Amino acid sequence: MLNISKNPLNKTVHLTGFKSTDRVFHQRHYKHLNRFLLGSALFGFILLFIPWTQSVRGTGNLTTLSPQHRPQSIQSPIPGRIEKWYVQEGDYVEKGDTILHISEVKNEYFDPRLMERTGQQIKAKNMSVESYQSKVGALNNQISALGNESNLKFEQAKNKLLQSKLKVKSDSIDLEAAQTNLQIAERQYNRIEQLQQEGLKAMTDVEAKRLKLQETQAKLISQENKLLAAKNEVLNAEMEINRVRVAYTDKISKAQSDMYTAQSNQFDSEAQVSKLENQFANYEIRTGMYYIKAPQSGYINKAIQGGIGENFKEGDRLVGIMPSDFDMAVETFVAPMDLPLVHVGEKVRIQFDGWPAIVFSGWPNASYGTFGGKIVAVETFIDPSGKYRVLIAPDPEEQEWPKEIRVGSGASTIALLEDVPIWYELWRQINGFPPNYYLPKQTTAKKEK
Known part of the structure; x- marks a missing residue:
């Protein structure tokens, strides 16, 4: 109450004599309050140093x-469609337990006999590789045979050349003998002719020596022809050696070319086999991914992708799992x-x-x-x-x-x-x-x- 009155009550009304006034304005309460305040202040001061x-x-x-061991989400590395759930939220699963089954959504994997056909392709390519290997082996044998044959032919041609050279020597010796016989026949003819002119020999002897001289000249010419023919055979033998070398080099080169072609086809087939085997392994691993399995033991928290027939992309989260340990x-x-x-x-x-x-x-x-x-x-x-x-x-x-x-x-x-x-x-x-x-x-x- 505001003290705004001109007649204050505290001056006209005396408060003594009332029980409430005596209890409120008693002097002992001031003493207790002061002690309490002093004790609180002392306690607060001591408390500051605790x-x-x-x-x-x-x-x-x-x-x-x-x-x-942290909560994780199980993802699918391939796109697919949900076909069947094997668990419910809150279920406990062991490591390797199947959680759900999915199917393919890409048309290149729709063939139910895809792995069987791929296996047949691998077998066919392996047989092709074996065929090329056999062909390479046959060509190697052919090259070896041609090499042996060329060596024999070359030796034969060298022997023929040697025979031709020896024949040239023999014919040259015969030519020298014919020339010597011709000289002897000429001297004999000249001597007999001189004796016939002197009357010591008959004309018949002169004619016999002339005939013998002509025969000796004919033998000389014949021997010269033989020598030229022998020299010609030497040239032919040398040409035969070159022909044998060129012919067999061409045959061996062609066989080697066929062998390298067969080896190239073999390596190409082996590469295709490796590619098909890799593809087959990928198909096999992909087939195993159709069943989503628990990576570790734990509890299924939440099915992120629900329903049946729902499609999802690769890497999408399918279900959450909390490890148990x-x-x-x-x-x-x-x-x-x-x-x-x-x-x-x-x-x-x-x-x-x-x-x-x-x-x-x-x-x-x-x-x-x-x-x-x-x-x-x-x-x-x-x-x-x-x-x-x-x-x-x-x-x-x-x-x-x-x-x-x-x-x-x-x-x-x-x-x-x-x-x-x-x-x-x-x-x-x-x-x-x-x-x-x-x-x-x-x-x-x-x-x-």
């Missing part, structure tokens, strides 16, 4: 320690300002969402419902949210994490730093300063060592 544990807080969620971990995110205070191997307190807990960040020993963890990895590149990712594993020296928590649920982390007075922590918070730079004892000991 140790307070600095910490770095972060938020994140539960995950698995190993990447292979995994090691739990927490991934939390800290601000860049707090990153230098986080170290691998440092202990962390964790509060799980949905799990009852009473947390005093400055007095971790007085907290209840938190669990211990140890930092195993600190990401070296900033997250798109502007923070750094820190991976925390269970601390084997602390209480085990509850089995009721699930991967993906939220978690809050508290990385404990050094102890400071409460007044210092209040002063730091008011000024917005970061916590004191802190190194774990192990790291400090290593540096000192």
Whole structure:
């Protein structure tokens, strides 16, 4: 009530004598209040010097320690159409169990006897390769036979040449003998003719010597012809050697050309066989992909592609699976300002969402419902949210994490730093300063060592 009246009641009405007035304005209450205020002030002053544990807080969620144990989606490496489901959401599957069956949607794989026909093509090409191998072997034998024959023919031609040369020598000797006989016949004819002129010989003897001289001249001419014929045979033998060499070189070259052609066809057929075998293996592997199987044991979370007859592309996610055996971990995110205070191997307190807990960040020993963890990895590149990712594993020296928590649920982390007075922590918070730079004892000991 405002005191605006010109007739104040406190001056005209006396308040003494009333029980309520005596109780309110009693002097003893001022004494108790003063003591209470003094004790509160003393307690607050002492409280300012109590140790307070600095910490770095972060938020994140539960995950698995190993990447292979994290929730994953099963994909199909080939496009197809869903034909049949063998599981339901929430089912447990072992590694290798069939999850669903798909069929082809590409027309080049529609043939139900595709692998059989491809196998027949491989057999036919293998027989072609064997045929070319046989042909190459036959041509090699032919080349070897032609080589042997050419050597024999060449030796025969050389022998003939040698015979012709010897015959030339023999005919040249006979020619010299004929020339000698001609000289003897001429001397005898001249002598007999002189004796006939002197009357010592008859004309008959002269005519006999003349006849013999003519016969000797005829033999000389005949021997000259034989010598020329022998020389001609030598030339023919030399030409025969060249002809044999050229003829067999041509035959061997043609056989080698046919052999190289057969080898080229053989290699081409072998390449086609390898290509067909590769294609056959691809068909066989592709046939095995018609049944989508579980890559590891776990629980079916969600069927991403549902229904029967639904088409999907290669690489599309079909179903999600959560592995059954995994090691739990927490991934939390800290601000860049707090990153230098986080170290691998440092202990962390964790509060799980949905799990009852009473947390005093400055007095971790007085907290209840938190669990211990140890930092195993600190990401070296900033997250798109502007923070750094820190991976925390269970601390084997602390209480085990509850089995009721699930991967993906939220978690809050508290990385404990050094102890400071409460007044210092209040002063730091008011000024917005970061916590004191802190190194774990192990790291400090290593540096000192």
